[in-house]
Amino acid sequence: MPQTTDSPTRDISWTEASPHDCVVVGAGPAGSMAARAAAEGGASVLLIEEDWEIGVPLVCAEGVGKETLAQFVDVDPKWVASRVEGAIFVSPSGRRVRVNYPDAGYILERKVFDRDLAALAAAAGARVQVGLEAVGVSPGENGLHRVEVRRGDEKGTIEARLVIGADGFRSRVGRWAGLDTRLKPGEIHSCVQYLVAGADVEEHYPEFTAGREIAPGGYAWVFPKGRGTANVGVGISPVTAKQSALEYLERFLDQRFPGAMRLERMVGGVPAKPQERLVGNGLLLVGDAARVADPISGAGIINALASGTMAGQIAAAALREGDVSGRRLAAYQDEWERTIGKDIRFRARIRDVFLKLTDADFEAILDVGSKLFAKGDVRSIDPYQVVRAIITSSPRFLKIARHLLQ
C-alpha cells in the first residue's frame, strides 16, 4: 500500500502484542524464511519491514538456480519471468562463448516472489507488519530484547526473547548487538542496474562480460526477462575502479544495446567478505546481514533462503528449550560453517585472485572455455574438469592455484 502524507497509521497493535518470542527485522527472502521456519517451530513471531511494500524497491538481477530454489520452496509459476537454459560468457575483446544448460534456473519477478515469501511466513503463523522500521535493539529486563521501532511520526517498543537481523547488507541490527559488521570499500560489490526494454537479447541465455574497462573487479550482466526486456547491470570493486558503477553501466549499455529504453534504475551493494560472527545473546543474523552471498558472483538469494531457514529452525528450538544465549545459538553458526560457510570463505579467497586477473587472463580463460563447451551441454562436463583445464592452461594460473591451496 503506498504511503500517504496525511495518514500515518493509528494502528498500535504492534506495541500491544509484545512480548514476542521472536522479532525478525527485514522482510527480504532471508527474513521471511526465518520468520516462517521459526513460526513453524512453534514460536510467536513478528516480521517487520520498513518499506510499505515488500519486495519494493527491487535491488536484484533476479537470477536463481532451479534445483537449489526447489530445495526451499515450491516454485509458483507467477514468480518466474523467464527460464534460464544456459549462459553466454563474453571476453573483454567481445568474443563470446555460449554454454547450454537446459533447465538451469529462472529470472524471477522478485517483487512477487518476496511478497509471497512473506505471505508464506504469515500462513505459518507469523505476524507481518510493513512500514515499521527498527531503529534500535538493546537488552531489556527479564532477558528480553527491546526493539525500538518507528512508523512515520509514531514510535514504539517491542519486546522479544530473540531478534533475527535480516536487514540487508548494511545491517544495523548486528551493530546494535555489538557485532563488528564493518566492511571496507574493497569488500563490497558496488552495483547498478537498469531494467531495459527494446534490447536485442538472446532469450533464456544470461550474458556475463568481464574486463577491466567494462566492470573492474566484477562483471557486467544481461538477464533477459522476456518481451525484449532485461536486467542489465554492472558490479565493480570500488577500489579498482576509476569511475562510478553508473558510468561503467551507461557506457556498457550504449555499446551493447544502443537505443534500449531504460525503465527502472536500481543501485545496491553486495557484501563480498563473510561476516565473522553470526550470533550474539538472543540474536541471529541471516542473509545479506550475515554476508552469506557468493563473494565472486554476488548471488545471495539462495543463501538468504538457506540461512533464514536454518536460523529460524534453530531459533525455534532454542526458544522451546528456554535458552537463547549466544552459546546455544552458536549451533546456527556451527551448522552454517559446516554446510555452506566453509565454501563461502574459500570463494572469498578466489575473489582475491579474481580481482588480480588481467584482460589477457580473461581472454585465456575464455579460450579454454570455448574448447570445453564446444560440444554438448554443461551438464555433461564435470566442473572440476573446467577448473583443471584452466589451471593447467598456463604457468600463471598454476601459480595462482598453488596460492589458493596454501
Ligand SMILES: Cc1cc2nc3c(=O)[nH]c(=O)nc-3n(C[C@H](O)[C@H](O)[C@H](O)COP(=O)(O)OP(=O)(O)OC[C@H]3O[C@@H](n4cnc5c(N)ncnc54)[C@H](O)[C@@H]3O)c2cc1C
Ligand atoms: C544489483 C544487484 C543484483 C543482484 N542480483 C542477484 C541475482 O541475480 N541473484 C542472486 O541470487 N542475488 C542477487 N543479488 C543479491 C541479492 O539481491 C541479495 O543477496 C538478497 O536480496 C539478500 O536477501 P536478504 O533478505 O538478506 O536482504 P534484502 O533482500 O536486502 O532484504 C532486507 C530487507 O530488510 C529491510 N530493512 C532494512 N533495514 C530495516 C529496518 N531497520 N527495519 C525494518 N526493515 C528493514 C529492507 O527494506 C529489505 O526489505 C543482487 C544484488 C544486487 C545489489
